[in-house]
Amino acid sequence: MYSFEPTEEQQMLMEAVGKYAVNDLRAVARDAEEGGVLPAKLVTKGWEIGLLQASIPEIYGGFGERNAVTGVLAVEEMAFGDLAGTLAVLTPSLFATPILLAGSEEQKQTYLPNVIGGEWRPYTAALIEYVFDFDPNALKTAAYESGELFILNGEKAFVPFARDAEAILVYANLAGKTQGFIVPRDAHGLTVSEEREKLMSLNALPMYRVKLDSVKIPASNRLGGASGHDFEPILASMRVASAAAAVGVANAAFEYSMNYAREREAFGVKIAQKQAIAFMLAEMRTEIEASRLLTWEAAWKLDQGKDDACIEAYLAATGAADMAMMVTDRAVQILGGHGYIREHPVEMWMRNGRGFAMFTGLMIV
Amino acid sequence: MPIEFEAPKPVQQTQFVLKTVAEEMMRSHSRYFDEHEHEIPWDYIEFMHTAMKALGPGSLAPKQKGNGHGDNGSEQKEKRPSIAYQVLASQIEMLAWGDVGMYLVTPGGGLGAAAVQAAGTPEQKAKFLARFNEDKPTLAAMCMTEAGAGSDTASIRTRAVLDENTKEWVLNGEKIFVTSGDKAFTEYEKLGKGFIVVWASIDPLAGRAGMRAFVVEAGTPGVRVAKLERKMGIRVSDTAAISLVDARVPYDNILGSPTVEKTTSGFKGAMATFDATRPLVAASGLGVARAALEFLKEKLAENGVAIRYGLPRQKLTSVERDVIDMEIMLKSAWLMVIKAVWMADNQTSNALEASMSKVKAGDVCTRITQKVVEILGPLGYSREFLAEKWFRDAKITDIYEGTGQINRLVVARQILGYSGKELR
Numbered sequence: 171m172y173s174f175e176p177t178e179e180q181q182m183l184m185e186a187v188g189k190y191a192v193n194d195l196r197a198v199a200r201d202a203e204e205g206g207v208l209p210a211k212l213v214t215k216g217w218e219i220g221l222l223q224a225s226i227p228e229i230y231g232g233f234g235e236r237n238a239v240t241g242v243l244a245v246e247e248m249a250f251g252d253l254a255g256t257l258a259v260l261t262p263s264l265f266a267t268p269i270l271l272a273g274s275e276e277q278k279q280t281y282l283p284n285v286i287g288g289e290w291r292p293y294t295a296a297l298i299e300y301v302f303d304f305d306p307n308a309l310k311t312a313a314y315e316s317g318e319l320f321i322l323n324g325e326k327a328f329v330p331f332a333r334d335a336e337a338i339l340v341y342a343n344l345a346g347k348t349q350g351f352i353v354p355r356d357a358h359g360l361t362v363s364e365e366r367e368k369l370m371s372l373n374a375l376p377m378y379r380v381k382l383d384s385v386k387i388p389a390s391n392r393l394g395g396a397s398g399h400d401f402e403p404i405l406a407s408m409r410v411a412s413a414a415a416a417v418g419v420a421n422a423a424f425e426y427s428m429n430y431a432r433e434r435e436a437f438g439v440k441i442a443q444k445q446a447i448a449f450m451l452a453e454m455r456t457e458i459e460a461s462r463l464l465t466w467e468a469a470w471k472l473d474q475g476k477d478d479a480c481i482e483a484y485l486a487a488t489g490a491a492d493m494a495m496m497v498t499d500r501a502v503q504i505l506g507g508h509g510y511i512r513e514h515p516v517e518m519w520m521r522n523g524r525g526f527a528m529f530t531g532l533m534i535v
Numbered sequence: 536m537p538i539e540f541e542a543p544k545p546v547q548q549t550q551f552v553l554k555t556v557a558e559e560m561m562r563s564h565s566r567y568f569d570e571h572e573h574e575i576p577w578d579y580i581e582f583m584h585t586a587m588k589a590l591g592p593g594s595l596a597p598k599q600k601g602n603g604h605g606d607n608g609s610e611q612k613e614k615r616p617s618i619a620y621q622v623l624a625s626q627i628e629m630l631a632w633g634d635v636g637m638y639l640v641t642p643g644g645g646l647g648a649a650a651v652q653a654a655g656t657p658e659q660k661a662k663f664l665a666r667f668n669e670d671k672p673t674l675a676a677m678c679m680t681e682a683g684a685g686s687d688t689a690s691i692r693t694r695a696v697l698d699e700n701t702k703e704w705v706l707n708g709e710k711i712f713v714t715s716g717d718k719a720f721t722e723y724e725k726l727g728k729g730f731i732v733v734w735a736s737i738d739p740l741a742g743r744a745g746m747r748a749f750v751v752e753a754g755t756p757g758v759r760v761a762k763l764e765r766k767m768g769i770r771v772s773d774t775a776a777i778s779l780v781d782a783r784v785p786y787d788n789i790l791g792s793p794t795v796e797k798t799t800s801g802f803k804g805a806m807a808t809f810d811a812t813r814p815l816v817a818a819s820g821l822g823v824a825r826a827a828l829e830f831l832k833e834k835l836a837e838n839g840v841a842i843r844y845g846l847p848r849q850k851l852t853s854v855e856r857d858v859i860d861m862e863i864m865l866k867s868a869w870l871m872v873i874k875a876v877w878m879a880d881n882q883t884s885n886a887l888e889a890s891m892s893k894v895k896a897g898d899v900c901t902r903i904t905q906k907v908v909e910i911l912g913p914l915g916y917s918r919e920f921l922a923e924k925w926f927r928d929a930k931i932t933d934i935y936e937g938t939g940q941i942n943r944l945v946v947a948r949q950i951l952g953y954s955g956k957e958l959r
Contacts, residue, residue: 448947460867489863
């Protein structure tokens with residue numbers, strides 16, 4: 171049966187996340203972006219909502235089951251508040267969720283209780299590389315097997331909280347396949363850049379380059395253990411998360427510009443009463459709905475283990491990235507000159523909007 | 536019920552059955568009827584009528600409570616939400632995948648019956664709707680548009696005046712763009728007696744409040760099919776111009792109140808019909824789009840072009856990007872249709888979702904069919920294949936049942952909370 175109605179539990183969660191997103195994240199988003207600092211308290215508060223904790227079974231210290239649909243519903247709500255804050259709150263998922271999805275039993279028991287067992291701590295992951303032609307399925311960072319060890323070489327980029335990380339899940343190319351490796355922060359040969367990444371947006375999120383120079387890790391640190399794992403479902407879970415965040419940011423820009431258009435007068439009427447503006451808003455709302463539904467379906471297919479789930483996640487993320495660019499661009503356009511001024515948030519959302527084409531790897535559900 | 540995307544069993548079953556119909560009865564005759572405009576696809580009409588009769592009344596129309604079909608709809612178990620609109624949208628999509636023009640010729644009440652359903656009294660429903668389940672296939676049509684009034688329906692000029700002596704309505708005016716108007720009005724031997732629903736004003740000074748719909752039976756004197764339009768596409772579906780000169784219609788054939796009240800609720804009520812039908816029109820457009828996209832993918836595969844899903848965009852070829860973009864559009868547009876009809880089935884107000892689905896589908900099916908012809912090049916442009924026909928057929932989706940622009944207005948008014956006056 172088709173149904174488009176979140177469960178009561180999901181609705182309660184969405185409400186809690188939505189409140190946090192608007193009252194907490196949105197309230198400090200601009201200052202955080204300008205100052206480059208997210209208040210630690212804010213991240214703690216987001217962590218305490220328990221999105222990750224609720225996706226991990228009791229035997230590993232959590233209190234629920236992972237559900238991608240719940241994940242995308244929550245991520246959209248949170249990103250509606252602020253993207254950088256959302257990514258910060260969810261950074262430990264980058265480490266824990268792949269272990270939950272693909273880790274060996276030993277890895278689950280070793281890491282999951284630690285990650286979720288207390289306060290928010292910077293466990294993170296490194297997928298993106300600072301190269302032309304970046305492709306998560308053709309990484310330049312290489313791993314090779316040497317006896318009981320894996321040896322990693324390469325450089326990762328955009329790694330959130332890498333400087334303070336307890337451990338990093340590093341993705342590397344092992345004989346043509348992308349595989350995850352759990353690398354302790356103090357591993358010999360691993361260096362984290364002093365300077366933070368300087369990007370077009372997400373200034374509030376501390377991200378770093380991570381160099382791997384013949385980093386040796388025990389074979390048991392390969393994600394999934396000796397036989398490794400399939401990267402596709404992990405990538406797909408990253409993609410639906412990115413799609414959901416794109417929908418959240420787009421919806422923020424849409425609502426803000428719509429409210430502005432309702433107030434702003436020109437030629438004796440509200441500009442929203444002009445078809446040139448009203449039609450833009452109608453199309454923005456329509457495209458947001460289109461991306462949202464495709465994202466939901468992709469997440470649902472992941473939960474159901476459908477054959478085409480990974481392709482659908484790719485389609486959802488690709489579509490949402492285009493949609494977010496279109497919608498956030500129009501939001502700035504509707505505010506006109508004011509949209510370009512940093513007193514309004516729309517220019518920040520537009521800078522966020524462009525990023526969804528390359529944010530895969532920064533979030534996961 | 537939690538969020539779910541599994542098509543209900545009846546949807547899956549009907550799609551399975553209709554795929555064969557679409558292939559055997561429709562697709563294989565698409566080209567013939569495209570090139571023989573105004574010939575009538577009797578085989579299809581008779582087959583569908585027989586099939587629908589066998590499947591039970593209203594099998595290709597949502598079951599309505601007390602619809603005069605004698606199926607006691609009101610006594611249906613209320614426990615499970617209806618899925619009638621979901622089934623219908625899926626059927627329409629599949630038939631349009633076969634041939635959207637031919638789908639429009641599917642016997643049944645169409646928009647004419649929908650108007651009776653929306654605005655008629657129980658007696659009128661009983662009187663006018665029973666005929667669609669009788670021995671001969673029967674069609675009905677809706678006459679709204681005039682040469683000087685398209686999207687601006689409130690400015691129609693057709694007049695209805697009550698003859699106090701005979702208690703008949705006397706209709707005068709010229710209607711155009713009546714889908715299936717010929718089959719609904721002209722008395723063909725192979726068809727049952729149909730009707731057209733004519734919109735006219737009973738008080739031109741009252742504007743919308745004075746607008747009423749009248750059921751005009753096939754063959755009514757003074758009414759004639761003045762012209763059959765020659766069209767860019769959907770050629771197998773007749774589009775009639777109908778002239779009414781002193782056409783006399785029984786008093787009881789007026790849908791809604793015979794007196795003019797101050798409110799426009801009657802008109803709005805009838806216009807609400809479109810909330811239900813817009814996602815269905817969207818579904819028909821998406822059937823065409825799917826046909827075109829599937830054809831393109833077949834041709835690409837035949838020629839050794841694989842679509843490398845999962846690659847970052849900058850690594851894709853132009854054709855791969857186009858195909859992936861088209862799949863995104865098509866899938867998300869279909870989900871919007873399904874959501875809109877799911878809401879209708881659950882009796883939730885879906886004016887916003889219905890119009891959004893139509894906006895999206897209108898865009899998607901025109902863009903996909905245009906792109907498919909482009910990518911196929913000479914093969915696409917040639918009449919050897921159907922791609923060029925789907926390109927022509929698809930365009931109407933963004934025009935009828937509210938143009939893309941009218942639906943954008945509806946969406947904008949909904950999201951802004953504006954009246955028609957506030958956002959013209």
